[in-house]
Amino acid sequence: MLKRVISKWRSRSRSNFRRQLSTVVRQTCTSTDDEGSWNYSSEWWDDDFKGQAVFQSFSDKGNGLVSVLSYPSSTPNRAYWPEKEKWLQERYAEIHPGSQQDEKFMILGYQWRVLRFNTETRQSTVKIMAACRESDAGSVYLMQQARCLAVPYVKSMLSSGLASIKSCDYDLKSAILGKKTMNILCIGHGGGTLPLFLADKIQGAIVDIVELDPVVISASTKAMAFPSYSIMNPSGERANLTPDPKDEVMWKGIHERLQLYESDAEDFVVNSTKLYDMVFVDAYDGQDIFPHKLWDPQSPFLNALSDRLHPEHGTVVVNLHADTDLFDDDDTLPSQLVLPMGKYVKSVCEAYKNVIVGNSNGGLAFNVLVPWVCNSSLVISRGFRKRSGVLHRDTVLDILVSNLFEVEDILNLPFSCLEYLKRGIYLVN
Structure with missing residues (x-):
């Protein structure tokens, strides 16, 4: 398919191509x-x-x-x-x-x-x-374009997740500057916007990506310009021993830190031995369903994920869908709204919170609504309140906002992270 796409581009004149x-x-x-x-x-x-x-x-x-x-x-x-x-x-x-x-x-x-x-x-x-x-x-x-994030929920996942791990006394700045390694796992690949942004902006990031569908991997590398050198064999070796010379021009220094695996998420996590600092989960299928085994509290996946997460600051961010449009131009939301009830949302929140942080005094789980679209970001973070004791919603928001500004400054972001937190945070109890 890549050859057919490229041949179309080659067959046009420069002027027509620019115009199109x-x-x-x-x-x-x-x-x-x-x-x-x-x-x-x-x-x-x-x-x-x-x-x-x-x-x-x-x-x-x-x-x-x-x-x-x-x-x-x-x-x-x-x-x-x-x-x-x-x-x-x-x-x-x-x-x-x-x-x-x-x-x-x-x-x-x-x-x-x-x-x-x-x-x-x-x-x-x-x-x-x-x-x-x-x-x-x-x-x-x-x-x-690694720094162009068009979908609001991706910005929400990044904003809430990075602010949370920063709130765990994790030295995020050193990872961003490449002075320390930050191990990140992305479950669900899509077009690759999230892992590519992380590898581009965080110089110390080693990003493992797990995608079940080989067709999605082909779509991202052949039609969405995701670096193909990232594709891994089941043996753990690069599918391409040497990167394409064109990819080297655009991605050298970045694509070496991306590892894209065709694998079932449960199998990958159960068999992994790596300890991850952050995990991002966005794994809806063609029917817009979040597979049960990825949130079942008794599943091998969720329990293995807990074992693979750093005990001091490990942070998981999950993209969730809601059934109805909860968003308008008003920043206020009904006071009785505790969680956006959608497909399995309440159960998913409780399952991740109970398995990953349980009743730990240092753990915290919250859900934040995404502006403009019917999504929310679930964040489960170990070590968030290690030194703060019992936290309430307003206190959590204050801590996150104070760390957001530093995250924005270090990463030199073109968008405001606060825009993706101000819709409301709801603690998962």
Whole structure:
């Protein structure tokens, strides 16, 4: 499929290709430094499937027809393209020191690419950049934009999770600067936005990714520009012994710290011997169901996950869906609302909390609502209140907010983490 996609791109003239990728879909977006701002969602939130299909394959793992649709992106503005072209030129010279130092690159454009299951579930959205060397117009470089997070719940998972582990006296700054190793597990891959962001922004991060469906892995690497060098064999070796030269230009220093396994999550965790600092779980299938064995308190998965989590600061973040739209423009929510009741939400929260932290004085579990979409982020963190004793909701929020500002500053984020916590935090008792 990658060859067919690339051949289409090669067959177009440069001018037509630039025009197709860069046409502004709607003129309703406000100016923002965050290319993943919800203001741009109208460009890719397509209920009529009008996007161009760049990948389609049937899955026998419960996801039905897996497809990737492309849509034009209005950002970044052309005025910023020369900066990226210069970066690519410098990277190429660094990776290929014997080449001509003046090897120039041309940005062809940017696209949104949306992964869908069964033509219904909108599973993941990424932005990709296309470029080529001016000396070889047929040499197309595709790069997922690691710092563009288009889906609000991904920002919520990151904001609440990183603020929580920072609240456990974990030296997050040293991990971000690459001065210490941070072991992270992502269960559920999709288009790879979350693990790619973590590996890009946290220099000390070693990110293991577990994905059950080989079709999803193919979709992400062939049509969503996720680095293919990350794919691992069951033996634990790289599927590709050497990275693609193009990937080296874009991902050297990052793709070596990504390890993408095709595996059942339960099997992987049960057989793992690694101790993880953070675990992110986002594993809904084509029917929009969170598999029972991934939240059953008696399951081998949840109990093995508890054993694989660092005892002092280990933090788990789970993406959950709600049945009804609980969100509006008002920041206040009904006082009687304790948890957003959705598919298994209350049971999932209690199961993770009881198995991972139990009645530990140092553990804490809370659920935070995601703005604009019907999701919430469940966070279970060991060591959160190690020195604080019994905490109440307002105290937890104060602690998280105080750590959020430092997280934003260190990571130099284009969005406000506070936006993804202010909708309300509800402690899981």
